[in-house]
Amino acid sequence: MRSIRQARLVQSQRIKEVRARLRAAFCQRRHAGVPCPTLSMNFAQALFRQARSGAEGQGAWRGLLRIAERIFFIAKIIALAIIIAALGAPPPILVTLGAQQTVQTKNSKMGIHTRLTDEVDEWKIKKSVEMVRAMGAPWIVEYFPWGYIEATEGQYDWTHADLVVDHARRQGLTVIARLGFVPNWARPKDSVISYLDESRYSYFANFVYAFAEHFRGRIRYLVIWNEPNLNFEVGYRGVDAASYTRLLEAVYARAKQADPSIQILAGALAPTLAPPGSLDAMNDLEYLQKMYDAGARAYFDALAVHAYGWQERADAPPAPTRVNFRRTELLREIMVKNGDAGKRVFITEGGWNDHPRWTKAVSPAQRIEETLSAYEIGRQWEWLDALALWAFRYPFPAQSYLDYFTFVTPEFDAKPIYFEVQKYAR
Amino acid sequence: MPSRFILKCKSMQDKFVIRNSKFVFPVRVGTLPLTVAALIAFVFIAFVLWFPKPPPKPDGTWTRIVEEGVFRVGIDPSFPPFEYEDGNGNVIGFDAALAVEIARQWSVENEKPLRVEFVYSGYDGLYDALKAAQFDAILSALPYDPRKTEDVRFSFSYFNGGPLIVARADDDKTKTYFDLAKRRVGVELGSSGDAFARRWQRRLQYDLRFYHSPAEALRALTRGQVDGVFTDFIAQSDFARREGGVKIVSQPLADELLVIAVRKDSPTLLAQINAVIAAMKKDGRMEKLMGEWLSQ
Numbered sequence: 001m002r003s004i005r006q007a008r009l010v011q012s013q014r015i016k017e018v019r020a021r022l023r024a025a026f027c028q029r030r031h032a033g034v035p036c037p038t039l040s041m042n043f044a045q046a047l048f049r050q051a052r053s054g055a056e057g058q059g060a061w062r063g064l065l066r067i068a069e070r071i072f073f074i075a076k077i078i079a080l081a082i083i084i085a086a087l088g089a090p091p092p093i094l095v096t097l098g099a100q101q102t103v104q105t106k107n108s109k110m111g112i113h114t115r116l117t118d119e120v121d122e123w124k125i126k127k128s129v130e131m132v133r134a135m136g137a138p139w140i141v142e143y144f145p146w147g148y149i150e151a152t153e154g155q156y157d158w159t160h161a162d163l164v165v166d167h168a169r170r171q172g173l174t175v176i177a178r179l180g181f182v183p184n185w186a187r188p189k190d191s192v193i194s195y196l197d198e199s200r201y202s203y204f205a206n207f208v209y210a211f212a213e214h215f216r217g218r219i220r221y222l223v224i225w226n227e228p229n230l231n232f233e234v235g236y237r238g239v240d241a242a243s244y245t246r247l248l249e250a251v252y253a254r255a256k257q258a259d260p261s262i263q264i265l266a267g268a269l270a271p272t273l274a275p276p277g278s279l280d281a282m283n284d285l286e287y288l289q290k291m292y293d294a295g296a297r298a299y300f301d302a303l304a305v306h307a308y309g310w311q312e313r314a315d316a317p318p319a320p321t322r323v324n325f326r327r328t329e330l331l332r333e334i335m336v337k338n339g340d341a342g343k344r345v346f347i348t349e350g351g352w353n354d355h356p357r358w359t360k361a362v363s364p365a366q367r368i369e370e371t372l373s374a375y376e377i378g379r380q381w382e383w384l385d386a387l388a389l390w391a392f393r394y395p396f397p398a399q400s401y402l403d404y405f406t407f408v409t410p411e412f413d414a415k416p417i418y419f420e421v422q423k424y425a426r
Numbered sequence: 427m428p429s430r431f432i433l434k435c436k437s438m439q440d441k442f443v444i445r446n447s448k449f450v451f452p453v454r455v456g457t458l459p460l461t462v463a464a465l466i467a468f469v470f471i472a473f474v475l476w477f478p479k480p481p482p483k484p485d486g487t488w489t490r491i492v493e494e495g496v497f498r499v500g501i502d503p504s505f506p507p508f509e510y511e512d513g514n515g516n517v518i519g520f521d522a523a524l525a526v527e528i529a530r531q532w533s534v535e536n537e538k539p540l541r542v543e544f545v546y547s548g549y550d551g552l553y554d555a556l557k558a559a560q561f562d563a564i565l566s567a568l569p570y571d572p573r574k575t576e577d578v579r580f581s582f583s584y585f586n587g588g589p590l591i592v593a594r595a596d597d598d599k600t601k602t603y604f605d606l607a608k609r610r611v612g613v614e615l616g617s618s619g620d621a622f623a624r625r626w627q628r629r630l631q632y633d634l635r636f637y638h639s640p641a642e643a644l645r646a647l648t649r650g651q652v653d654g655v656f657t658d659f660i661a662q663s664d665f666a667r668r669e670g671g672v673k674i675v676s677q678p679l680a681d682e683l684l685v686i687a688v689r690k691d692s693p694t695l696l697a698q699i700n701a702v703i704a705a706m707k708k709d710g711r712m713e714k715l716m717g718e719w720l721s722q
Binding site for chain 1: 549553573617637
């Protein structure tokens with residue numbers, strides 16, 4: 001044991017000698033009494049040591065210098081960590097609004113329903129509206145869920161909505177905002193997102209007020225609710241045109257208070273041939289008439305229409321017993337009959353589907369032909385302001401026939417229909 | 427016992443230094459880190475090598491199929507020529523025949539009769555019905571969907587419905603789409619062949635011509651109005667049988683793979699399905715089945 005201890009002492013001494021030689025080998029300034037920087041010693045440390053040796057015998061100064069040296073050492077480590085973290089972190093993606101664009105189109109009524117509600121990345125929002133503009137459609141319809149914006153009562157988060165609206169406007173697009181989706185706090189527990197009790201209509205009206213006020217000058221058209229003639233779209237409360245009219249009444253005045261120029265679009269009814277008495281839905285023609293009967297005329301500025309063609313041609317004549325694109329004309333007739341000939345119509349959904357197996361789908365070629373034909377028919381309807389078809393792109397696949405309504409894949413691959421519509425618009 | 431490892435112990439001076447021609451660097455080698463690292467490595471290797479993996483959970487679906495002798499297949503018989511009804515309530519078509527062939531091979535291997543029971547389901551509800559164990563597998567012209575692999579297991583592909591190059595029967599020059607550069611190409615407007623053709627048009631600069639249906643495009647091909655058509659196997663086969671004068675000259679230009687889906691807890695069933703598909707492709711039964719149903 002003793003020999004080992006001795007050996008350690010010798011080793012320790014030897015190592016000290018080696019270090020001293022090494023230091024001397026690297027030291028270019030061999031001044032007497034000045035510590036020489038070693039391999040691991042930087043200039044600042046050498047300065048500290050020099051100062052410390054100068055303060056030899058002055059205890060307080062030497063102590064302070066030691067503290068300063070340690071603080072400097074810690075700061076150096078922190079700086080190094082920050083540099084490493086900065087190098088490792090991915091750079092932020094810079095997305096700017098860009099220069100103001102305008103839509104080049106020969107049909108100023110062309111529009112499309114975007115699905116940016118669940119689109120997280122800003123660049124995808126921008127890319128979507130850029131592609132809509134490049135397609136030649138000046139109108140978009142977008143969904144702004146009340147439950148997303150006012151998740152907590154009275155606290156509004158406009159971040160995402162602002163992104164969508166600002167990017168769309170920068171591309172020269174006019175936004176039609178569709179409002180719905182009841183937040184948790186405004187509906188009973190375990191109810192569906194479309195359930196809004198009449199006692200809570202004022203809550204929704206307050207949201208519409210806040211929305212209209214926030215987007216004053218940026219959004220001029222608001223669609224109130226979606227397809228209220230379907231039971232599941234009213235939270236299974238039962239389809240009731242009079243109840244929907246009361247919702248319009250609650251909303252209309254509040255929206256006008258916030259922005260007198262705002263246009264309230266009512267309806268957005270699902271085209272359906274539901275038989276009388278059905279619990280699931282009410283015929284859209286019947287529903288619109290019941291709205292008028294309930295006094296809805298005073299509470300909306302224009303009618304939103306859903307115009308799906310299913311397997312019929314775009315120019316197929318309308319009939320109360322058929323669902324096709326020109327069923328829009330029947331809704332228009334009801335408006336005229338009820339003294340609303342002066343009001344405008346906006347098609348906020350519609351189109352054809354080319355799923356290979358869905359029973360209401362058509363072939364891809366037919367879908368393209370009918371779509372172009374519909375845009376052309378809409379252009380000639382003098383009472384129509386916009387024709388927005390469903391849908392531009394989904395943020396992720398629906399994994400069903402719904403994917404075959406889109407113009408662009410989730411990966412932004414434009415489908416042939418996109419190019420054909422673009423060709424038509426030029 | 428020495429408390430440190432000694433490397434090349436010639437003298438005490440050499441124990442902790444490594445010399446080279448220029449500098450001398452002191453090096454210390456402690457025992458603790460090496461010992462701990464060696465122990466960790468030893469334990470890890472021992473765990474991996476000596477402890478056997480737990481036996482896989484038995485595949486209840488496969489066990490039931492073998493015991494009951496019934497293979498329940500989810501199908502939406504509304505998509506000829508893959509699956510449709512023959513008018514007497516029987517499901518027929520390529521997928522139906524494939525299911526029967528799979529069951530037949532299992533019968534032979536297990537030396538026990540095994541039959542197929544088709545369970546009808548709407549196409550959009552097939553995945554949910556599989557999850558709810560209403561049947562054992564989906565065999566209904568189901569396209570491969572990578573996003574579904576979290577929920578189900580997919581078999582090997584048994585058919586690729588992607589667009590192919592179709593040329594005139596007497597055309598020996600056209601082999602790939604590069605051979606169609608600056609020539610005339612026909613497609614069905616809006617089809618996957620159309621989408622593919624548009625992607626390559628700028629590079630190959632062909633004259634792209636659109637038709638309302640694959641048959642119209644193929645007819646234009648036989649009449650010499652175009653030099654090639656991008657369409658799928660079934661459209662080509664159907665046209666070749668009816669009017670003739672065309673042939674496939676390429677592999678699919680893009681994949682549209684049809685697969686069979688099973689639940690995640692059915693690995694044995696999947697392996698058995700894959701084994702039959704592989705065997706059918708190898709011995710020519712798959713091609714024969716395709717000729718029988720898809721070229722009618």
